[in-house]
Amino acid sequence: MTIVLTLLEAIFILLSIVIAAATLTWVERRLLGFWQDRLGPNRVGWEGTLQIVADMVKIFFKQDWTPPFADKIIFTIAPAIVMATVLMGFAVIPFTTHFGIDLNLNIGLLFFLGMTSLSVYGVVLAGWASNSKFSLLGGMRAAAQMISYEVFMGLAVTGVVMLTGSFNLTDIVQAQTHLWFVVPQFLGFVLFLIAGIAEAHRLPFDLPEGENELGAGFHTEYSSMKFGMFFVGEYAGIILISMMTVVLYFGGWNGPIFPPVVWFLFKSTGFIIFFILLRAALPRPRYDQLMAYGWKLMLPLSLLNLAVTGAAMLAWS
């Protein structure tokens, strides 16, 4: 019985995530419009709310074309990997104390890190299987970028793990009942957020796509719903990173008056909007700059954060 309930809960959560990710495509266009003194898509439905329906209909009925020079099997699997790994990441997110797919996984944080790492495969294989120069360059960039930013993402998160003494995300949220970790772990939070942006390959770190130099990067050769899965996967990635930031540094569901799930979704929405704001505001760095930030600035800073946290914990105890 519990299995059935958990299964239903999981299906509900994952469906909501996919729908939310699709809605996010519209939200992003609307917000970008407002930030550029435009209106954005406001034609379909009330203020454009049905735009996603139109987009979905369009993307499903497009010709699903696999290039003859592509590696067919891997070409087809790659978008599924991206989508699946991102959705797997949601398995460990604790929405509230009782609501979530696997609340008490004792390696929750490691599972999340593992899933974000695995999503690299989707991107790299897409770039490789497309058998096209632009795709391959995009895939290479994705691999280098995500691996280097993963390094200090893990290190930045370690500060939280040290303070909590657990990889269990529910424990991490419960440890923030009185003080959100963003205060003692501010540097860690900034590093995690930057790494998260790079993991979700969002602007300003969207070099794997890099429209103006690589066509569309790793998904240049993709069309129809295969492209749609990359797209939805990317937006689901944004939601995942935002929710993870809230869980790790902004007290998860903790908050006064309103029910916990409202607080959780409210905080997550704030970060999602911040992600979109970054896209509206910041230009893309050069590729070597991106690598230099990662290895020469962020990595030492995260090591410093780790050392200071450890020293402070020793001094306190």
Add this chain to the structure above:
Amino acid sequence: MYIYSALRTCWLTFLHLFHRTVTVQYPEQKPYLSPRYRGRIILTRDPDGEERCVSCHLCAAVCPVDCIDLQKTCKPDDWSPEYFRINFSRCIFCGFCEEACPTSAIQLIPDFEMSEYSRQNLVYEKENLLISGTGKVPDYNFYRVSGVRATNTNAEPVSPHRLLP
């Protein structure tokens, strides 16, 4: 420094949420078009209600995309064109025809809503182009100032020598 400038950019961009949008929501909200806007081409009539066009072919000659085609009638004392055809799928709305026209017959008006489902429908014939008014030049009558007696008037033709400055 980069951090500061990045954060400042983010903040300034965020403030644009409260700015007025510049979008003109076209079908509901029409943009203002000045009277001299170069849109759809029309053929006008003189104040007497006669066709102004004298089939001089200057508009067709000056047209950079060759979208104007016309032919004079064979009837004596009638200079009006037998057919006058403008292919608006070629027209670039440069207004050269209007500048070239010696009788102010051909004019561009502030109207650009000419979309058609079939490209053939963009070829306008004389009956589509001709309007019953004088357009932008209300008082001008070519036949009164050119020394040519207009077909249906008894007025004495103006001597071209006295018109010279």
